[in-house]
Amino acid sequence: MNRTQLIEELRRIVGPRGLVHRQEDLLTYDADGCVMDTGEPHVVVVPETTAQVAAVVKLAARAGVPIVPRGAGTGLSGGATPIQGGIVVSTARMDKVLEVDVRNGRARVQPGVINFELSQQLKPYGYQFAPDPSSQKACTVGGNIANNSGGPHCLKYGITASHVLGLEVVLPSGEVIWTGDGTPQTAGYDLTGVLTGSEGTIGLVTEAWVKLTRLPEAVRVVLALFPDIAGSSATVSQVIASGLLPAALEIMDRLAIKAVNDMYKLGLPEAAGAALLIEVDGVEDGLDELLHEITAICQRNGALEVRPARTLDEQTRVWAARKNAFGAMGRLAPTYYLVDTVVPRTKLPYTLEQVGVIAKDYNLPIANVFHAGDGNLHPLILFDRRNQSQNQRALEAATQVMHVSIEQGGVISGEHGIGVEKQDYMTLLFSTDDLAAMAGLHQSFDPLDLFNPGKVFPKGKGCGELAALRRAGVEWGALKAAGMM
Amino acid sequence: METNQLLRHLNESVGAEHVTDEPTACAPFSVGGVAPALVVAPDSIAELAQVLAAAHAAQALVVPWGGGTKQRMGGRLAQAATPLLVVRTQRLSRIVEYEPADLTISVEAGISMAGLAATLAEHNQMLPVDVALPAHATLGGVLATAADGPRRLGYGTMRDLLIGIQVVEATGRVSKAGGMVVKNVSGFDMMKLYLGSFGSLAIIASANFKLIPRPRAAATVLCSFPTLEAAFGLADAIQQSQLNPVAVEFLSGLNETAADACQLAVLAEGLPAAVERHVRDVSQMAEKVGAVEVQTLRFDDHAAFWQRINDLPQVAELAPGEMVLRLTCLPAEMGSTLANAASLASRGGLKLLTDARALSGVAYLRLAGSGWQPLQDYYNALVARWPNLAVLAAPADAPASLAGWGRDPAGLALMQQIKREFDPQGRLNPGRFVV
Numbered sequence: 053m054n055r056t057q058l059i060e061e062l063r064r065i066v067g068p069r070g071l072v073h074r075q076e077d078l079l080t081y082d083a084d085g086c087v088m089d090t091g092e093p094h095v096v097v098v099p100e101t102t103a104q105v106a107a108v109v110k111l112a113a114r115a116g117v118p119i120v121p122r123g124a125g126t127g128l129s130g131g132a133t134p135i136q137g138g139i140v141v142s143t144a145r146m147d148k149v150l151e152v153d154v155r156n157g158r159a160r161v162q163p164g165v166i167n168f169e170l171s172q173q174l175k176p177y178g179y180q181f182a183p184d185p186s187s188q189k190a191c192t193v194g195g196n197i198a199n200n201s202g203g204p205h206c207l208k209y210g211i212t213a214s215h216v217l218g219l220e221v222v223l224p225s226g227e228v229i230w231t232g233d234g235t236p237q238t239a240g241y242d243l244t245g246v247l248t249g250s251e252g253t254i255g256l257v258t259e260a261w262v263k264l265t266r267l268p269e270a271v272r273v274v275l276a277l278f279p280d281i282a283g284s285s286a287t288v289s290q291v292i293a294s295g296l297l298p299a300a301l302e303i304m305d306r307l308a309i310k311a312v313n314d315m316y317k318l319g320l321p322e323a324a325g326a327a328l329l330i331e332v333d334g335v336e337d338g339l340d341e342l343l344h345e346i347t348a349i350c351q352r353n354g355a356l357e358v359r360p361a362r363t364l365d366e367q368t369r370v371w372a373a374r375k376n377a378f379g380a381m382g383r384l385a386p387t388y389y390l391v392d393t394v395v396p397r398t399k400l401p402y403t404l405e406q407v408g409v410i411a412k413d414y415n416l417p418i419a420n421v422f423h424a425g426d427g428n429l430h431p432l433i434l435f436d437r438r439n440q441s442q443n444q445r446a447l448e449a450a451t452q453v454m455h456v457s458i459e460q461g462g463v464i465s466g467e468h469g470i471g472v473e474k475q476d477y478m479t480l481l482f483s484t485d486d487l488a489a490m491a492g493l494h495q496s497f498d499p500l501d502l503f504n505p506g507k508v509f510p511k512g513k514g515c516g517e518l519a520a521l522r523r524a525g526v527e528w529g530a531l532k533a534a535g536m537m
Numbered sequence: 538m539e540t541n542q543l544l545r546h547l548n549e550s551v552g553a554e555h556v557t558d559e560p561t562a563c564a565p566f567s568v569g570g571v572a573p574a575l576v577v578a579p580d581s582i583a584e585l586a587q588v589l590a591a592a593h594a595a596q597a598l599v600v601p602w603g604g605g606t607k608q609r610m611g612g613r614l615a616q617a618a619t620p621l622l623v624v625r626t627q628r629l630s631r632i633v634e635y636e637p638a639d640l641t642i643s644v645e646a647g648i649s650m651a652g653l654a655a656t657l658a659e660h661n662q663m664l665p666v667d668v669a670l671p672a673h674a675t676l677g678g679v680l681a682t683a684a685d686g687p688r689r690l691g692y693g694t695m696r697d698l699l700i701g702i703q704v705v706e707a708t709g710r711v712s713k714a715g716g717m718v719v720k721n722v723s724g725f726d727m728m729k730l731y732l733g734s735f736g737s738l739a740i741i742a743s744a745n746f747k748l749i750p751r752p753r754a755a756a757t758v759l760c761s762f763p764t765l766e767a768a769f770g771l772a773d774a775i776q777q778s779q780l781n782p783v784a785v786e787f788l789s790g791l792n793e794t795a796a797d798a799c800q801l802a803v804l805a806e807g808l809p810a811a812v813e814r815h816v817r818d819v820s821q822m823a824e825k826v827g828a829v830e831v832q833t834l835r836f837d838d839h840a841a842f843w844q845r846i847n848d849l850p851q852v853a854e855l856a857p858g859e860m861v862l863r864l865t866c867l868p869a870e871m872g873s874t875l876a877n878a879a880s881l882a883s884r885g886g887l888k889l890l891t892d893a894r895a896l897s898g899v900a901y902l903r904l905a906g907s908g909w910q911p912l913q914d915y916y917n918a919l920v921a922r923w924p925n926l927a928v929l930a931a932p933a934d935a936p937a938s939l940a941g942w943g944r945d946p947a948g949l950a951l952m953q954q955i956k957r958e959f960d961p962q963g964r965l966n967p968g969r970f971v972v
Contacts, residue, residue, distance in 0.1 A: 155869035239942035245729025269779040338810030
């Protein structure tokens, strides 16, 4: 089937409005938020129904062309980049909240619903969708599910996987199944669980039952400024040890403070080396005492200034600084490379020190804005893409951050996914046997490697090969010794 | 390969004192009335891998065994001409890594839930999944069966707390996934695959968890009602409020008198003032919907009460003619579902004890009758309307039709494909899960 025939058949499925095929229009779809890798799609479809998606998938299988799912394209690991070309399936027109079922604590949504808009729609009912990635005003729920996204509040409320109850998925076979509806403990393997975070490689989500989370009765936020990261980190540990898990614990370092200060005129003291944001929530009773306690802990750890935010207005302002920190980086450099790694919480201060060393070694400024409660770092390597040398150094610095994180017992991605960005670093973390088990799962769904091929698994070790070797019962040790793996 | 040859291999791997083929020693490890030919207890993950590799070569069927408290669960073990090997995880009970300040722990699968809880309590932390018979139930067994506890309302289940896993596959291959961090999207979430897979894909060797600081205060409001509807009236009122209790448990059949036939136990944890607010509000709400008695339990009374509740769904010991079911449904349907389940039981002449996570859609039903036929009739009637009905235990003489997991789930073909991929020869707990 040539491209023209493919386009004709797709037009029949999704209609002329659901098709993007002009060369200049396809440029929008050659990458996501990860601009390091690009790939031109054969064609883009923007379906409106599950049946259309299923028909597109069947056609793709027949034509032997990959399917690449795409939400808002805010991903930072290249998950939506069509690196092998193929049909990009955009969920942009599947953007409805179909049903809000408060009594069962669930909502049925299409994958293209914007994360923030979902929570806005739930607000009148007194509920929210708890996962809140920083990109929440643009990113889609489908993308959140594909990447098992986090966000500041997952410290208390858990990652996306804890908020997905059931999925309608189009499988690589073109078959459509529902994996659940919110009934707990159903029979069989947890397909909902394995699909969540699989980065569009084993199924394409066309609808989802997501869990509703009650909006808390009361919220308190404290912004505390410290001369350095050490004081803020000690505070984080002591707050948690005091027997309460805050809703969020976020830290910004000196460079990040400067950027948001410049942009939002927050008047934060320039002497501050770290800004710690602590949010606690629950019923009203006891929260003010807790706020005092937290303030005292901050002061004991040498806080320069503590700003409690009791009203919604104050809280929104404090949060705005954190939520828009990435955007504020534009004040400091034309481009940033956001590295997403995680270390055990107690290893954060040391890891950040090392990030400082890396910044010096590669002669690039690195700002830090991170989820301190769960050890999730987000070093922002600032550089200019037009400068070849800076480009190269940014990549190398990012690799160093991954190495340091793994050395400290951490992992290479906390919430952004592997995609193409980190696929070659998977072997730093996982043995061939570990990857082969994942490949086994992948093959059970997608034996022809039709969905989002060339992602997650290391290049040159396709999941098909891994799974085949695994099935053949090859001695892995021997293969490794022979240099074959 | 002969059983004798497998025995020799196992002796070499784990030492003869940790392997037995004595019929009297093997009998206590019977599964569905079938005694294993061999029972082996490896001491390390490396030994576990050797055991499975030897079993694979011998074409033995393998049943993983933790505390043995849930072996009545699942479909009937598929029998084969090959030897049956029970692999105990009891000696795999070490804490692998525990840095309290990280709020994470890595432990081997054979540790008892009580042992793990004691270690965590020393550091004022907890893994808030309360299971039946914690002194015997092992972590591996709890994971393999995806057991839940009353506090799932507040803290979720193992699904929300499991952050890393190491397993040994049927061939003896060891693989891991996840890590020692609470947030991780590096690779597929294999934890979700093995959790609740009933040892049908691999044997869980060790697991890592996210921990929770122990709450500063806790109290239970125990409300008694004459009717199920009144009790669920309170559950609904709580669901619609902004209160956030960590457990709301419905109980019936514990008391003999009609006036307090049903109870709702509401557990609050957290800041002392927040707990008191819950006690106050829940008590008032209970009286408004017709509670005949409202008690507040604290300290030892409270702890003893919940241990008793946690043990209600146990299936280690069955009275004659007893069957235990787990019924799950949408949370809002729980009240009407249980009303139906109760009237069906009384029509069938069955005694029913109910323990339900009232706001989570999970109910454990203990039924007692004479002979298996009334139990089978009851099950058939119930499963026709509620497909998610697992038989956790049935009388020993009941037929195979009174076993298993309710009606086939959507996506069964895909699940079977996964099973074939991970255990192509069908050696791990065959017949008991995803058949």
